[in-house]
Amino acid sequence: MALLALTCLGAGIACGLWLFSGETARFFTGNSAGMLYLLMFLVGISVGLGKDVFRKVGSYRLRVLLLPAAITGASVAAGFLCAFLTGRPLAESVCITSGMGWYSLAGILLTGLAGPEAGAVAFLANLLREMLSFLVIPWIAAHLNHYTAIAPAGATSEDTTLAVLIRCTGEEIVVLAVVNGVLCSAAVPFLIRFLYALLG
Amino acid sequence: METILIMCAGVAVGATVFPAGLKKWNGRLQLLLTGLLIFTMGVSLGSRPGFLEELGSLGLDSLVFALAPALLSVAVVWPLSRRFLEKREEE
Numbered sequence: 001m002a003l004l005a006l007t008c009l010g011a012g013i014a015c016g017l018w019l020f021s022g023e024t025a026r027f028f029t030g031n032s033a034g035m036l037y038l039l040m041f042l043v044g045i046s047v048g049l050g051k052d053v054f055r056k057v058g059s060y061r062l063r064v065l066l067l068p069a070a071i072t073g074a075s076v077a078a079g080f081l082c083a084f085l086t087g088r089p090l091a092e093s094v095c096i097t098s099g100m101g102w103y104s105l106a107g108i109l110l111t112g113l114a115g116p117e118a119g120a121v122a123f124l125a126n127l128l129r130e131m132l133s134f135l136v137i138p139w140i141a142a143h144l145n146h147y148t149a150i151a152p153a154g155a156t157s158e159d160t161t162l163a164v165l166i167r168c169t170g171e172e173i174v175v176l177a178v179v180n181g182v183l184c185s186a187a188v189p190f191l192i193r194f195l196y197a198l199l200g
Numbered sequence: 201m202e203t204i205l206i207m208c209a210g211v212a213v214g215a216t217v218f219p220a221g222l223k224k225w226n227g228r229l230q231l232l233l234t235g236l237l238i239f240t241m242g243v244s245l246g247s248r249p250g251f252l253e254e255l256g257s258l259g260l261d262s263l264v265f266a267l268a269p270a271l272l273s274v275a276v277v278w279p280l281s282r283r284f285l286e287k288r289e290e291e
Contacts, residue, residue, distance in 0.1 A: 008235045012242015017251065025247035032240045039233040040203045042226055044210020045218050049226075063284055067277060074276040078269035085268070086261045097269040121258050125265030127245065132270055134238055140274065147281035151273035159203045160241075163234040167227075182204065 005134035005164065039163050043174065050171035057175045067176060068183035071151055075100050076191065091199035092118045098191040099126040100154030100184050101133065101161075109192045113200070129154065133161045141168035150177045155184035 016025055047053055057064065079094030086093065092114045099106025103126035111119025133152040141149040146169040153161035158181020166174045218226075245251060255262075 004231075004235055005238050008238040009242045012239040012244075013246040014242075015239075016243040016246020016248075018246075020243060020247065022247065025243050028240045028243045029247070032237065032244070035233055035237050035240065036203060037206050039230060039237060040207040041210040041213075042230045042233070044207035044212075045214035045226055046210075046223070046230070047207070048211040048214020048216075049218065049220060049223055051215070060285075066280060066284055070276045070280050071273045074273040075269040078272040081272070082265050082268050085264050088261065093265070096265045100269070117258070120254060121262050121265060124254065124258060124262035127241075128262055128266035129270050131238075131241065132266055136270070136274075144274070144278050145281055145286060147285050148274055148278045151277040152270040154269070154273065160237060163230055163237070167231065167234070178204065178207065 005131075009131055009134070036159060040159065043162055043166050046166055047171045047174055053171045053175055056172050057179075060176070064176065064179055065183070067147065067150055067180045068187075071100065071154055071180065072098075072184060072187055072191070074151075075154060076195070079195075088118075088121075089114075089200075091196050094195050094199055095192045096122045096125050098188065098195055099129075100188055101126050101129045101156040102154075102185060102188050103127040103130065105188060106192065109189065113192070113196045130156050130160060134164055137161065137164045138168045141165075146170065146173045147176070149173070150180050153177070153181070155181055155188055157181040158185060 020028075075097050076094060079097035080090065082088070082097055083090045083093035092110070095110055095113065096106065096118070099122055103123050106126045107119050107123030110122035129152065133156065136152055137149045140152070149165060149169055150157050150173065153165070157165065157177040162174060162177055162181070165177050248254070
């Protein structure tokens with residue numbers, strides 16, 4: 001799976017850079033939402049076919065919040081580490097990592113708050129996090145555990161990375177991933193604005 | 201939000217009318233679409249104006265900002281899930 005992800009990603013970047021005209025590139029990017037919707041519908045079918053998935057997930061009760069809380073806390077904490085490693089301002093650094101993979105929103109918000117360069121780093125960093133997730137989820141699922149496979153995905157575990165998660169884990173983890181993705185995504189805009197006001 | 205609603209529609213179809221015999225084909229189609237989606241993300245990135253220049257000037261910082269939260273999330277979630285979630289499976 002990781003090899004497939006890496007091959008598709010590399011081929012896509014190469015085509016975007018050297019092969020495709022602007023029109024062809026726009027054809028692909030313009031239809032990506034449709035592809036994602038179809039994929040989510042098919043993932044939903046897989047979840048629906050697993051008859052007792054929701055009963056199992058319901059049995060987690062409050063522990064269902066453990067993953068989003070841990071991932072959000074770790075992502076924010078990583079911002080402090082990144083400020084030290086890159087020398088960028090603390091507020092900017094913490095806000096970039098608080099994007100949790102939601103690159104479009106993080107890029108736009110950081111551009112407004114801290115300028116275009118911070119916005120570009122936020123965009124690239126969160127996009128790279130999502131791409132990195134495609135590559136590491138299979139390894140994590142095989143060598144650590146299925147719950148941990150959700151961790152690198154952050155806010156993207158409810159959409160794009162969900163497809164990799166269902167290939168490498170199972171229907172129960174997919175439902176936990178959706179819960180995690182929804183809660184992390186809901187937190188991103190508040191976290192970025194709040195942390196920038198607090199630390200800026 | 202749309203993706204969640206569409207997924208819920210899929211769950212309803214899977215739980216009611218979808219033939220279980222087509223489960224394997226559903227998985228294959230998911231794999232194909234996943235590959236296509238990752239390819240499209242690559243196209244989107246590669247066709248971004250000034251991508252290589254941006255990558256050259258901001259790439260290292262961006263990589264640090266991508267790796268640190270992903271790795272720290274894994275480092276935090278792994279022991280917590282072993283303690284609170286895996287143990288639950290054994291019960």
